[in-house]
Amino acid sequence: IIVSQTAGLNEGKLVYDYIIVGGGNAGLVIANRLTEDPDVTVLVLEAGPSNEGVVAAEIPFLGPTLTPSMFKLSDDTESLLTSRNRYAMGLELHCHPATWNERSYLCLSSWKIAWRFEQRQYVLIAYGLVYMLTPIHQDYLFHQFGTDEDWDRLAEVSNDKGWAWKNIKPYIQKHEKIVPPVDGHNTKGQFIPRLHGFHGETSVSLPGFNQTIDPLVLEATKQLPEFPYNEDTSGGDHSVLGIGFLQSSAGGGARSSSSTSYLADADNRPGLTVVINAIVTKLISTGNGIASGTKAFRRVQFTAVPGTLPFPGDSQATYLTATARREVILSAGSVGTAQILQLSGIGNATDLKSLEIDPIVDNPDVGENLSDHTLLPNIFYVQGNSSFDHVLRSNELTQAAVDEWLEHRKGMLANNVVNNFGFARIPSDAPIFKKTEDPAAGPKSPHWEMILSNFYFNPGFNTPPVGSFMTVIVVLISPTSRGSVRLYSDDPFDKPLIDPQYLTTDFDIFTMREGVKAIKRFLGAPAFSDYVIGPYGDIFAGSKTDAQIEDYVRGLCTTIFHPVGTASMSPAKAKHGVVNPDLTVKGTEGLRIVDASVFPFVPSTHTQGPVYLLAERASDIIKEAAKKAHASGAPADSASHDEL
Ligand SMILES: Cc1cc2nc3c(=O)[nH]c(=O)nc-3n(C[C@H](O)[C@H](O)[C@H](O)COP(=O)(O)OP(=O)(O)OC[C@H]3O[C@@H](n4cnc5c(N)ncnc54)[C@H](O)[C@@H]3O)c2cc1C
Numbered sequence: 001i002i003v004s005q006t007a008g009l010n011e012g013k014l015v016y017d018y019i020i021v022g023g024g025n026a027g028l029v030i031a032n033r034l035t036e037d038p039d040v041t042v043l044v045l046e047a048g049p050s051n052e053g054v055v056a057a058e059i060p061f062l063g064p065t066l067t068p069s070m071f072k073l074s075d076d077t078e079s080l081l082t083s084r085n086r087y088a089m090g091l092e093l094h095c096h097p098a099t100w101n102e103r104s105y106l107c108l109s110s111w112k113i114a115w116r117f118e119q120r121q122y123v124l125i126a127y128g129l130v131y132m133l134t135p136i137h138q139d140y141l142f143h144q145f146g147t148d149e150d151w152d153r154l155a156e157v158s159n160d161k162g163w164a165w166k167n168i169k170p171y172i173q174k175h176e177k178i179v180p181p182v183d184g185h186n187t188k189g190q191f192i193p194r195l196h197g198f199h200g201e202t203s204v205s206l207p208g209f210n211q212t213i214d215p216l217v218l219e220a221t222k223q224l225p226e227f228p229y230n231e232d233t234s235g236g237d238h239s240v241l242g243i244g245f246l247q248s249s250a251g252g253g254a255r256s257s258s259s260t261s262y263l264a265d266a267d268n269r270p271g272l273t274v275v276i277n278a279i280v281t282k283l284i285s286t287g288n289g290i291a292s293g294t295k296a297f298r299r300v301q302f303t304a305v306p307g308t309l310p311f312p313g314d315s316q317a318t319y320l321t322a323t324a325r326r327e328v329i330l331s332a333g334s335v336g337t338a339q340i341l342q343l344s345g346i347g348n349a350t351d352l353k354s355l356e357i358d359p360i361v362d363n364p365d366v367g368e369n370l371s372d373h374t375l376l377p378n379i380f381y382v383q384g385n386s387s388f389d390h391v392l393r394s395n396e397l398t399q400a401a402v403d404e405w406l407e408h409r410k411g412m413l414a415n416n417v418v419n420n421f422g423f424a425r426i427p428s429d430a431p432i433f434k435k436t437e438d439p440a441a442g443p444k445s446p447h448w449e450m451i452l453s454n455f456y457f458n459p460g461f462n463t464p465p466v467g468s469f470m471t472v473i474v475v476l477i478s479p480t481s482r483g484s485v486r487l488y489s490d491d492p493f494d495k496p497l498i499d500p501q502y503l504t505t506d507f508d509i510f511t512m513r514e515g516v517k518a519i520k521r522f523l524g525a526p527a528f529s530d531y532v533i534g535p536y537g538d539i540f541a542g543s544k545t546d547a548q549i550e551d552y553v554r555g556l557c558t559t560i561f562h563p564v565g566t567a568s569m570s571p572a573k574a575k576h577g578v579v580n581p582d583l584t585v586k587g588t589e590g591l592r593i594v595d596a597s598v599f600p601f602v603p604s605t606h607t608q609g610p611v612y613l614l615a616e617r618a619s620d621i622i623k624e625a626a627k628k629a630h631a632s633g634a635p636a637d638s639a640s641h642d643e644l
Pocket residue numbers: 021022023024025026027045046047048067130131132133134135136138139140141142143144278279280281331332333334336337340560561562563594595596597605606607608609611
């Protein structure tokens with residue numbers, strides 16, 4: 001049952017077995033798995049609007065256009081392709097200049113849009129740092145699982161073998177459904193079937209529309225031993241190192257998200273209620289937990305997102321509360337979860353007091369340890385007019401592509417913006433390792449990533465009016481810098497202060513710099529000699545020395561939106577960290593976190609796949625906990641009558 005507004009919800013009846021805060025990647029997995037039992041009731045509260053009918057959310061190629069600052073087209077084609085403005089609401093975040101050092105300032109200042117539009121007293125609003133408030137799923141459909149070393153490290157730091165790869169791997173079968181590419185080509189040699197699932201919830205497919213650069217990229221992998229071809233970069237016990245074909249969370253030419261897969265599958269279950277446009281403002285402590293020193297949190301306060309029905313004005317919000325008989329599960333993402341915890345009195349007691357929030361559970365680790373992947377687009381001029389730029393500049397060609405998609409779910413738009421990508425390591429004898437321990441999860445795990453695309457892709461900048469381009473993105477995959485998500489005020493509608501600390505360590509800037517040098521070596525392969533003309537832009541072209549490349553990196557670098565770590569997992573008895581290995585929040589009862597925030601290290605790949613697997617295992621953990629409680633004779637309602 002999907003309720004589109006909080007209007008009509010009867011507060012007296014808002015009692016469910018589980019309340020899930022956030023209907024993103026993780027939240028909807030849990031919602032689906034828990035309601036497999038018809039006797040279980042689940043309420044999902046999601047701040048964003050519905051994905052239904054949002055064509056840009058369906059068309060794979062248009063994924064990046066949903067991010068306000070990401071993918072800029074000419075004004076004409078823009079209106080044909082996107083409904084961006086509809087989703088720009090509530091996306092901005094605050095970054096406090098006092099917490100920036102010169103480097104992160106440089107890094108963030110590349111977000112021209114942010115700087116042009118908003119400069120409030122002491123608080124700058126960086127539109128570039130968009131951690132979405134919506135279940136529309138703006139991700140760019142990259143779909144991988146991370147290396148076995150990532151998962152084994154998680155098992156080690158949490159002291160729970162359940163998180164080791166051999167125990168996580170089987171969840172691929174529940175989650176993934178490999179489907180043929182839209183052009184139906186033979187995919188032999190483009191992925192390794194035994195690494196995948198074919199009957200799970202989320203559709204995953206290989207590219208189904210050729211880019212001019214595909215054969216050149218493959219040829220270059222044969223010419224340069226430094227960049228070998230890899231038949232499958234999805235991860236696990238098969239190495240991700242090398243360059244191969246991208247697997248995307250799409251099927252039949254359309255995006256496959258947790259909403260179109262896990263939620264759609266559970267849609268008709270009477271036990272499931274999903275309320276959209278509903279923003280959770282805090283969790284309410286419902287008294288002492290059974291274990292000494294713990295506090296129970298089984299009540300959730302929420303309201304309509306300002307500007308959505310039923311509230312006429314932003315300032316007149318009416319708050320509702322809902323109560324969980326068993327558990328509240330926070331799945332609001334690395335920013336939302338950290339914010340809600342702190343608004344609820346779970347966080348650094350000193351900081352909370354300074355904002356006049358009563359500290360209920362003092363945990364200074366809440367909101368800390370923020371880790372993210374930085375992205376740097378490197379643009380090259382190319383020959384001819386076979387890049388996508390010409391299509392994207394032309395209303396006529398764009399309309400034809402839209403029509404093809406609408407009629408057949410095929411063509412350029414049915415495909416991701418990328419066909420080829422891959423991962424690489426910094427050589428083990430690199431000077432950086434004399435002063436920095438290798439931060440990768442293990443010797444098979446990458447330090448950086450290369451993403452290749454057949455057009456001008458430069459977050460925040462319009463496609464130039466003339467010229468053909470290709471973009472080679474460098475992503476820092478094993479960052480050592482750590483930032484934080486802290487509250488700006490006790491007002492739940494104030495966006496939190498996000499201090500990403502991008503590129504503030506020697507390793508991070510070194511790796512980005514070496515990545516830039518490496519992609520230049522890659523494009524120096526004979527395969528590209530008749531196609532690539534050279535770097536686009538004076539700064540890129542003029543960046544020859546290490547110092548120049550570093551300046552170039554800092555000036556243009558941004559995020560690929562993989563924040564993790566703000567509610568990190570640690571061993572059950574550990575004093576540090578925010579959640580235990582069973583994802584219960586330390587010092588609390590009736591409260592778990594299931595989302596990207598619990599990863600203490602960012603997985604060495606794009607993060608949706610790891611989040612899906614995490615949520616699949618979490619669902620089993622939650623079900624097991626309910627069974628145990630039942631077997632021990634505990635009442636079906638863990639919450640006391642007072643709480644209810
Ligand atoms: C622009 C973009 C592109 C990306 N591209 C890729 C990609 O190509 N491949 C990949 O693997 N990963 C990608 N990612 C990362 C991936 O989307 C995240 O790692 C993943 O979604 C994290 O899952 P989650 O469940 O932790 O959080 P989310 O999926 O973000 O879900 C959190 C949900 O909680 C809701 N919420 C937050 N606060 C509240 C509140 N107070 N009340 C109610 N609801 C709330 C949000 O609206 C959201 O729907 C991308 C991310 C972004 C933003």
